[in-house]
Amino acid sequence: GSARVLVTGGAGYIGSHACRALAEAGLLPIVYDNLVFGHEWAVKWGPLERGDIGDRDRLDAVIRQHRPEAVLHFAAFAYVGESVADPGRYYRNNVAGTLTLLEAMRDNGIPRMVFSSSCATYGIPRSLPITEATPQNPINPYGRSKLMVEQMLADFSRAHGIGWTALRYFNAAGACPQAGLGECHTPETHLIPLVLDAARGLREAVTICGTDYDTEDGTCVRDYVHVGDLAEAHVKALARxxxxxGSGAYNLGTNRGHSVRAVIAAVETATGRKVPVVEGPRREGDPAVLVADATRARTELGWTPRFTELARIIETAAEWHARMHA
Ligand code: UFG
Structure with missing residues (x-):
């Protein structure tokens, strides 16, 4: 049969898109997910094994059954605000859970991991755009948990020869409605789905979190990258x-920044509806601008994002959103 890849968090937003990309590349994704945030309906390209990354016995059983040749590691909690209020939950799941997974890989001889890291590991960047050499100074426990895993990977690589790639996603966005995949978080905190909800009257308004940033229109600027393009990068990282x-880290973004107001305007265009807006205070710990320099991923991984226009990314999100609420 085809080569098997263990995909932790494969029932989640980015993980499910990666499973589709693996299948298209002729690989078999074995999804390992506790379904705390993941969705059973998003697992369509291989088996679903329910389990927790912190459960060593369950991990060993699944690994011995399926004999994966690599791990794509998406499973993690990812609510920044919650990580500040309840850091133990984040260090337990994201850090200790990954340690258990790495030990299982070491002891079962799985030689490679591609890890879901984040631009949140940079904190407030010293310079823009952000390259992989930009110092990593995360400003919340979520970002620190991701950085700690990058550091563990480097140590496990040196000691045990596990090859790793850390992919530092900027703002994952969009959907693949043709594949029946898209963003579906409970609770939802991400900007684009919240704006889509407001456009369709599913919520009263969207709150702009801060209008006094030192940016062109006073709102935060982010680098929104299509989830299908992120998925593709994992296949390329595995092949490499x-x-x-060699092991290493790559930024995944489009090298373009868009303000909160620009996102709202793009949703209005995509849906043909007016979005009710409330101007609110800044959200704690939000850097003004996060934009990637993803040159390294382009040159070393041969990664070329298909979606470079915010309007196109938002159209895919809007199509998915409309379908979900049809
Ligand atoms: N925003 C609003 N109103 C909202 C929600 C968000 O104005 O109701 C703004 C935020 O202030 C931010 C931008 O929209 O400037 C995007 O916010 P998101 O919450 O969608 O995403 P973040 O930029 O906070 O993403 C961060 C990191 C990711 C990390 C993610 C966790 O960039 O690496 O949080 O989900 F994974």
């Missing part, structure tokens, strides 16, 4: 590692 490429 399998071909003997």
């Amino acid at each position: 590692l399998a071909g003997g490429g």
Whole structure:
């Protein structure tokens, strides 16, 4: 049969899109997910094994059954505000859980991991756009948990020869409605789905979190990157590692920034509806601008995002949103 890849968090937003990309590349995704935030309906390209990354016995059983040749590691909690209020939950799941997973890989001889890291590991960047050499100074427990895992990977690599790639996503956005995949978080905190809800009257208004930033229109600027493009990068990262490429980290973004107001305007265009807006205070710990320099992913992974226009990314999100609420 085809090569098997263990995909932790494969029932989640980015993980499910990665499973589709793996299947299209002829690989078999074995989803390992506790379904705390993931969705059973999003698992369509291989088996679903329910389990927790912190459960060593369950991990060993699944690994011995399916004999994966690599791990894509998406499973993590990702609510920044909650990570400030309840850091133990984040260090337990994201850090300790990953440690258990890495030990299981070491002891079962799985040689490679591609890890879901984040631009949140940079904190408030010293310079823009952000390259992989930009110092990592995360400003919340979520970002720190992701950085700690990058550091564990480097140590496990040195000691045990596990090859790794950390992909530092900027703002994952959009959907693949043709594949029946898209964003579906409970609770939802991300800007684009919230704006879509407001456009369709599913919520009263969207609150702009801060209008006094030192940016062109006073609102935060982010680099929104299509989830299908992120998925593609994982397949390329796996191929590079399998071909003997060295370990390392890559930014995944479009090198373009868009303000909160620009996102709202793009949703209005995509839906043909007016979005009710409330101007609110800043959200704690929000950097003014996060924009990627993803040159390294382009040159070393051969990654070329198909979606470079915010309007196109938002159209896919709007189509998915309309379908979900049809
Ligand atoms: N925003 C609003 N109103 C809202 C929600 C968000 O104005 O109701 C603004 C935020 O202040 C921010 C931008 O919209 O400037 C995007 O916010 P998101 O919450 O969608 O995403 P973040 O930029 O906070 O993303 C961060 C990191 C990711 C991390 C993610 C966790 O960039 O790496 O949080 O979900 F994974």
